[in-house]
Amino acid sequence: MGQYKLLIDGQLVDGDSTMSVLNPANEEVLAECPRASKAQLDQAVAAAKKAFPGWSATPIDERRKALLAMADAIQNDLQNLARTLTQEQGKPLQDAMGEVFGAAAFFRYFSTLDLKEKVIEDTEARKVVSRRRPLGVVGAIVPWNFPLILMAFKVPAALLAGNTVVLKPAATTPLSTLRIAELVKDILPPGVLNVIADANDLGGAITAHPDIRKVSFTGSTETGKKVMAGAAEALKRVTLELGGNDAAIVLDGNDPKETAPKIFAGAFQNSGQVCIAIKRAYVHESIYDAMCDELAKLADAAVVGDGLQQGVTMGPLQNKAQFEKVLGYIESAKADGKVIAGGARATEKGYFIQPTIVRDITDGARLVDEEQFGPVLPVIKIKDGEDALARANASSYGLGGSIWSKDLDKAMDLAGRMDTGTVWINKHADLAPNIPFGGAKLSGIGNELGEEGLAEFTQQHVINMARA
């Protein structure tokens, strides 16, 4: 493991203290990581503030070139970054490579966008145009499940729009992000991108910082509420991408052998630690038993282990707190339903849990109503799509959801009434940089990705000129 540094004002610097980052596959110390103090956060914000006038005045073509250079820098270090990501986050190496590659692709995507002036009215009476101005310093706060791809939802959009950034990864997964800081240090003018690491203690200071104009936050709903409260005093903009409890509604007519592997993938990718994972499967009574059996077979066949080992399909939970939380959900599910695969930790060492399928469980059970964020899926029997939709919509979350049916008209009808930010049909969790993404209800406020996501890093600016 290399030496890691913070990036503040164009300089790679030590933290005022250090902290240990663990490998969740063996619970051993992976690396010592710099830990920023509040004073270093203030330095990072001051550097970003100082860099803002220059960067926001830089022609957009130059900013585009910088994003492309950053994409190249990330992609050229793919092997190394992916290895670090697997070691700190836990996901299988192949998936880590996909995440690194995806992060580079998101930088490239944002480099193709524009902030065009829009003529709203051009008449004898007046000319009215709307432009998009950058906001200033953006605070970007990222969780531990997808440190790089979620960073790439935020940083390239913020930079393209002309903002400067203070980026903070999660305390348990800072290393790959700090490595990127090192890789891109010389691409941007000093202070345009600052990267700090904390021990889960500087988020509040970022949110409340008077010189930060916007907070782009991805994480849990509970922390999201704190971000919103912290941002209220200065009325700063927030984008909140929060928790979810995505339902997959599987209607009659599905072939369990064909559909179960897709449901399984949607639920168990990244060991279930995906905001838009399938977290409850509502399955029609006519295929319920067969779907449960197929899902259990897939769970039994999963190869759980250290993500660096060849052939492993599922890594550990990322951290001890999450590991214990998910084991708690499994214990409560044993009383609320029937465990037909998994149901326990997988090894003595490391935060491994066997992929777990629970049947004969229904709404009202903790595992169904709450966000488990781990490799355990409740399968709930339904009579029809209306019944399932009502249950899906009863959740206080509204991130994503999916309808699985051969009858596409019926699927479209149900999808149109699902109270979530995204609904997929016959697939789940298909994200792309050009498709806006955001949550309804307790799953968040605002959007990321696409032109809509870019717009959230800007202030609409109207110029209204008299003609006569």
Ligand code: NAD
């Ligand atoms: P978390 O809320 O505990 O932490 C997220 C980040 O917020 C970390 O960087 C943390 O250090 C920081 N933080 C902690 N306290 C803070 C405070 N008071 N103010 C500001 N920031 C603070 O979330 P987590 O446990 O790391 O991530 C898992 C959660 O994230 C799940 O609920 C998951 O569904 C959600 N998530 C949502 C999306 C989405 O796009 N909607 C994507 C991924 C994860």
